[in-house]
Amino acid sequence: MKDLMLSIIIPVYNIGPWIDRCVESVLPAVPENGEVLLVVGNSFDDSNTRCETWEKKNARIKVLHQSGRGLADARNCGVVNSRGTFLLYIDGDDFVDTAQLKWLLGQLENMDSRVQVVMTDYRMTDTSGSLIEEINQIGSQIAFSEDQSLLLQALKKKKCFWNVWRYLYRWDFLADNKIVFLENTLSEDMDYTTQVFAAQPVFAFAHCPFYRYCIGRGDSLMDRPSLKRLEDTVTHCVSGVLRMKETDAPYVSAFVAQYQFEYLLNLALCVELPEEDQQAAFALYRATRSVLREGCDGTARLFSYILHICPIPILAETFHITKMLKRVFKGSHRRTMIEKGY
Structure with a gap:
């Protein structure tokens, strides 16, 4: 695919300490x-x-001003003003491995022109860039x-696959299918990814984990649980499951199982919210638990049954404790690897 052009869209809002690192890592890889x-x-x-x-x-750098507010609006604004293939x-508070991104872009030059979306792996790091x-x-x-x-093989692995920064998208594929970010919502990546997968694009795959997803910044939206985020995430899980079931995509079952798994994981957030919001969170799960009956995943169906017979607050507390224990184990494992020099 010779003479392709790449547009990199970076939303910027109150990330002064991080934006320079981001641009410095990206720019040398851009043709x-x-x-x-x-x-x-603002x-x-x-x-x-x-x-x-x-x-x-x-x-090669151009500053655009949003027409509205929020991450979704910023990304949509970038797409409208982009010129890339x-x-x-x-x-903007994340960064990339410059050499890996440059290698990946080099692969695009010889890629089949029918490819519309490129999926990659990625790495989670702390704010200093240390691998998590x-x-x-x-x-x-x-x-x-x-x-x-x-x-299908990738979707069967229970990992977050809907982060939009782990994909490269062909501009005309997005335009032809009218795929845009849903504004005034959180967890908008899930809705966007549902639109992409429902359109059944031609994929290419690269292990190349160029993206460095930084967590633990503290003032990031992703670091602050809120009822709004939980409500929007659950809504996107439910709508994503129902929308995908209307398609004939060969990966429907795996996609549905992933969103059902994410739905269950977020149950832990119910008890991490301020006390005044917890009853609304429990009510949200009571109203939407039938989504686990969709699809054919055995674990989802089992938990559908459990959610109907067990008090949701108890299940939420159990999920929360499990989540905390997992974090402790991961932290201990990471410290051991560092001590051994890995």
């Missing part, structure tokens, strides 16, 4: 005909000033492949 679109909102720190400085320093979304976890749904044995059967 001369590519563009980096910094979509700024930040009250120096984020916008930093972006304007970058725009003056490099012709392919789009890549990056969050490798997410290998594609697997290190796959450098780059257009074998469509790999999608």
Whole structure:
């Protein structure tokens, strides 16, 4: 696929301490005909000033001002103003491995022109960039492949696959299928990914874990549980399951099982919310638990039965305790690996 052009869309809002690292990691990988679109909102720190400085320093960087508010609006604004054959979304408080991204973009030049979406693996890090976890749904044995059967294999691994920054999207595929980010909602990546998968694109797959997803910033939306986030996540889980079941995609069952699994995982958040919001959270799960009856996943059906006979607050507390124990184990395992020099 010669002469393709890449547009990288980076929303920017109150991330002054992080945006320079992000741009510095991205820019060396961008071809001369590519563009980096910094979509700024009404930040009250120096984020916008930093972006304007970058725009003056490099012709491939362009600063755009949002037409509205929120992450979804920023991304939609970037898409409307982009010129690329392919789009890549990056969050401004994350960063990339420059060499890996450059390698991946090089693979696109010889890729089948029918490919519409490229799926990659990624790595979770802390704010310093130290590795927390490798997410290998594609697997290190796959450098780059257009074998469509790999999608089903990846979806069967219970890992988060709907983060939009782990994909490259062909612009005309998004336009032809009218795929946009749903605004005024949280966890919008889930709705967006449902739209993408329901359109049944032609995929390519690359293990290449170029993306570094940073957690633990503290003031990030993802670090703050809220009733709004739980409500929107559950809504996207339910709507995603129902929408996918209307398609004839060969990966429907695996997709549905993944969203049902995420639905169950979020049950733990019910007891992590402020006390005044917990009853509303429990009511939300009582009203939506029938989603676990959709599809053919045995675990989901079992928990559908359990949610109908056991008090939801008790189940939520059990999930929460399990989640905390898992974090302790992961932290201990990580410290051991560091001590051994891995």
